[in-house]
Each structure stands twice: as C-alpha cells, then as structure tokens.
Amino acid sequence: xxxxxxxxxxxxxxxxxxxxxxxxxxxxxxxxxxxxxxxxxxxxxxxxxxxxxxxxxxxxxxxxxxxxxxxxxxxxxxxxxxxxxxxxxxxxxxxxxxxxxxxxxxxxxxxxxxxxxxxxxxx
Amino acid sequence: xxxxxxxxxxxxxxxxxxxxxxxxxxxxxxxxxxxxxxxxxxxxxxxxxxxxxxxxxxxxxxxxxxxxxxxxxxxxxxxxxxxxxxxxxxxxxxxxxxxxxxxxxxxxxxxxxxxxxxxxxxxxxxxxxxxx
Numbered sequence: 582x583x584x585x586x587x588x589x590x591x592x593x594x595x596x597x598x599x600x601x602x603x604x605x606x607x608x609x610x611x612x613x614x615x616x617x618x619x620x621x622x623x624x625x626x627x628x629x630x631x632x633x634x635x636x637x638x639x640x641x642x643x644x645x646x647x648x649x650x651x652x653x654x655x656x657x658x659x660x661x662x663x664x665x666x667x668x669x670x671x672x673x674x675x676x677x678x679x680x681x682x683x684x685x686x687x688x689x690x691x692x693x694x695x696x697x698x699x700x701x702x703x704x
Numbered sequence: 705x706x707x708x709x710x711x712x713x714x715x716x717x718x719x720x721x722x723x724x725x726x727x728x729x730x731x732x733x734x735x736x737x738x739x740x741x742x743x744x745x746x747x748x749x750x751x752x753x754x755x756x757x758x759x760x761x762x763x764x765x766x767x768x769x770x771x772x773x774x775x776x777x778x779x780x781x782x783x784x785x786x787x788x789x790x791x792x793x794x795x796x797x798x799x800x801x802x803x804x805x806x807x808x809x810x811x812x813x814x815x816x817x818x819x820x821x822x823x824x825x826x827x828x829x830x831x832x833x834x835x836x
Contacts, residue, residue, distance in 0.1 A: 661742075667728070667750060667753050667754070668750070668754055669750055669751055669754040669802070669805045669806055669808070669809055670805055672746055672747065672750035672809065673747075673805075673808050673809060676743050676746065676747065680743075681742050681743060682742040682743065682745070682746050683743075683746040683750065684746070685725075685728070685750075685753075687725050687728075687729075688725065689725070689729045689732070693729075693732060696732075696736060697742055700736075700741075700742055701742075
C-alpha cells in the first residue's frame with residue numbers, strides 16, 4: 582500500500598522540491614501550506630509520516646509538533662522536522678518535542694529526507 | 705547492541721560555510737553507516753556544525769578528524785579538532801564553544817591540553833538500544 586506523507590511547508594518552491602523527490606520513491610505527498618492547516622490535515626486523516634517545516638505561518642513547526650504529540654490519535658506519527666536554522670539549541674528543541682529527525686534545508690536535504698524515510702521503513 | 709564497524713580516520717579541512725555543510729553531511733553519512741538512529745545522527749551532525757561555525761569565526765580555518773575509537777571497551781565515534789596553542793592567559797575555550805549546550809546533544813565534548821595544544825574532542829557512543 583502506498584505510504585502517505587503530509588508535508589507542512591509554506592514555501593511552494595520548497596514543497597514542490599520535496600514532493601517531487603519523495604514521489605520518486607512511490608510516496609504519496611499531501612502539502613499543507615501553514616501550521617493550522619497542517620495540524621487539521623494530520624488530525625482529519627492521519628498520515629504515515631509528517632515532514633514539518635519549523636518556520637510556518639499561523640502556527641510554527643514546534644507548536645504543531647507539540648500538538649500532534651499531545652494527541653493520542655497522532656502521537657505515533659513520525660515527524661521529521663525541516664529547518665533553515667542549524668543550531669544546537671534548535672535541534673534539541675525539535676527532538677525533545679518528539680521529532681524523529683531534524684534536517685537542515687541545505688543541498689543534501691532531499692537526500693537526507695529519503696534516507697530518513699528508508700530508515701523508518703517507509704521506502 | 706553493538707553498532708557498525710570501525711571507520712578509518714578521515715580529515716576534513718574547513719575554511720568556508722560550504723565546508724561546514726559538507727562536514728555535517730559527512731557526519732550524517734558516517735553515523736548512518738555506523739547504524740545510529742535518526743535522532744543521534746541529527747544531534748551529532750548539528751553539534752559539529754554549531755562548533756565548526758564558532759571555530760571558523762575565530763580561527764578562519766580548522767581541521768576536523770573523524771574516526772571510531774574504543775574507550776574502556778566502548779566503541780565511539782570521535783570528532784577531534786586542534787584549536788591551537790593553549791592560551792597563556794588562561795582563557796578557557798569551553799565558554800566560547802558553548803560546550804554546555806553541545807553536551808546536551810552528544811555523549812562527550814571536552815577540551816584537553818595535548819602538549820601545549822588545545823584539542824576539542826566530541827564523542828558519541830556507538831552502543832545503543834535498537835531504535836529508529
């Protein structure tokens with residue numbers, strides 16, 4: 582069965598970049614363009630994994646992650662956080678909230694995202 | 705659970721932000737190969753890029769050496785960097801490197817005096833409970 586990924590990312594360009602890469606590996610990717618829409622989408626139809634940008638309009642990625650992990654219906658969903666910020670405290674914050682991975686948006690981001698999903702058994 | 709196998713020492717010379725990103729990716733790849741979980745990969749990669757930026761800002765260049773070591777029968781990934789001569793005025797490099805934060809991400813982060821040279825060593829245990 583095709584694995585469903587919810588990508589919560591406000592940049593259309595970056596969303597498309599990740600969507601195309603994940604689609605190459607047979608993943609069905611749904612995109613939500615802000616934190617509130619993403620949270621609602623995850624609750625209405627829980628995906629197999631979530632790719633969550635940290636900097637989001639309406640509700641930031643940390644808040645979305647916190648809300649999803651606090652909800653028994655979505656707490657089990659692996660969350661991979663994407664960030665422009667690559668500092669120790671930020672990574673720690675994301676991982677302490679329950680994200681399984683924390684990936685900087687650099688030239689290797691798509692590769693690392695695919696590797697993460699392989700390690701999670703989704704690819 | 706004992707993870708991975710030995711990694712031959714690998715040296716990375718850094719002079720620009722590009723090298724920081726390249727090293728972070730190298731750390732990712734090595735820790736992945738060694739079988740660390742995703743969170744551990746993210747932690748040590750972020751710790752190293754955070755440290756590397758501070759060192760680059762001060763020293764303009766740095767050489768990091770990545771290797772696996774055995775410490776008291778414990779396999780570890782060690783990333784070392786020569787910071788330069790130990791300051792004669794007694795200045796401690798630890799606060800500059802913000803090692804207190806770094807230690808929240810890795811198993812060990814310490815600066816030692818090795819024959820007059822200050823050397824930073826960051827280590828991550830390679831024995832873990834099986835995890836994602």
